[in-house]
Amino acid sequence: MTDQPAQQFNHWRRYLTSVAYRMLGSVTEAEDAVQDAYLRWHDTDHGSVTDVRAYLTTITSRLCLDRLRAAHRHREVYIGPWLPEPLLEAPDAATDAEALASDVSFALMLALERLSPLERAAFLLHDVFGLDFRQVALSLDRSEASCRQLASRARKSVQAERPRFPVTSGEHSQLTERFFDAARTGDVTTLMALLSDSVILHTDGGGKRIAARRLIFGADRVSRMFAGLARKSNSTQPLWVQSVLVNGLPGWLTIEQDGLPQITTLDVVDGRIQAVYVVRNPDKLKHLAEYLPAALAGN
Numbered sequence: 001m002t003d004q005p006a007q008q009f010n011h012w013r014r015y016l017t018s019v020a021y022r023m024l025g026s027v028t029e030a031e032d033a034v035q036d037a038y039l040r041w042h043d044t045d046h047g048s049v050t051d052v053r054a055y056l057t058t059i060t061s062r063l064c065l066d067r068l069r070a071a072h073r074h075r076e077v078y079i080g081p082w083l084p085e086p087l088l089e090a091p092d093a094a095t096d097a098e099a100l101a102s103d104v105s106f107a108l109m110l111a112l113e114r115l116s117p118l119e120r121a122a123f124l125l126h127d128v129f130g131l132d133f134r135q136v137a138l139s140l141d142r143s144e145a146s147c148r149q150l151a152s153r154a155r156k157s158v159q160a161e162r163p164r165f166p167v168t169s170g171e172h173s174q175l176t177e178r179f180f181d182a183a184r185t186g187d188v189t190t191l192m193a194l195l196s197d198s199v200i201l202h203t204d205g206g207g208k209r210i211a212a213r214r215l216i217f218g219a220d221r222v223s224r225m226f227a228g229l230a231r232k233s234n235s236t237q238p239l240w241v242q243s244v245l246v247n248g249l250p251g252w253l254t255i256e257q258d259g260l261p262q263i264t265t266l267d268v269v270d271g272r273i274q275a276v277y278v279v280r281n282p283d284k285l286k287h288l289a290e291y292l293p294a295a296l297a298g299n
Helices: 003-024 027-042 052-075 097-104 106-113 117-128 133-140 144-161 169-185 188-194 219-232 286-291
Strands: 195-204 240-246 249-255 261-269 272-279
Touching: 003 027, 003 052, 003 097, 003 117, 027 052, 027 286, 052 117, 052 133, 097 106, 106 117, 106 144, 106 261, 106 272, 117 133, 117 144, 133 144, 169 188, 169 219, 169 249, 169 261, 169 272, 188 195, 188 219, 195 219, 240 261
Parallel strands: 195 272
Antiparallel strands: 240 249, 249 261, 261 272
16 A cells, blocks of 8 residues: 555554444444454555545445444343443543543443444434434445435434433542542442432443452442442452543443453433443453553453
């Protein structure tokens, strides 16, 4: 490949990775899809391409659709609750954390997971990445009318599940820190004060680490679960802790007593914790090695 096509692709690489991650919910799968798109671009007649962004989006989205259909079959037999692979940033790295959170929060990613692959793609390409429906139709090999219907159904489903009154970043950070301390010490009184009555706990161990096999609903049950863990363990304190932005929202990257990493983040709505997300599956945390202490990153 000559320098110019390679430079054109690299100019759009971050954008394409964003498309792929939102399609797949996996950092590693997104990177693989973008690399495959690069190989397809390598074999393209570049002189015939009039809109590089649209063309690369079409290649990437089609590759993601193939992967997404396969992923849906895998997730039907996934052990326990499924969560996306987390995207991490240092707390001071993003000046537009609220915008990022509304775009890739775990709540939104789970809402996208409930859509069909085509609904997900049409919604993301049009509503999130701003492609017109002619371009969406080309990407999905569907008619414009069909893509409009797909995006409309997806939009209604997503809007019904997204929080209407999210808190500010500062409030979210304070609640996250108070929750972390209370959960580690088993402080039921504080947990009950922080949690919404309808809170949901998601723990993704993927069958590879100890985690709840089902969603846990309600402030009382969630509080009692953390209190029980604190009682049973000699130490619930992690070996190492780093505050991070997890998919745009405050959270914690920790090394637990078993020497393996864990991600914890929260959804906060109207001043109360609406959902707790804990990612423990080591396969979903391998890409976070750069954030870990060198002595622990290889565990």
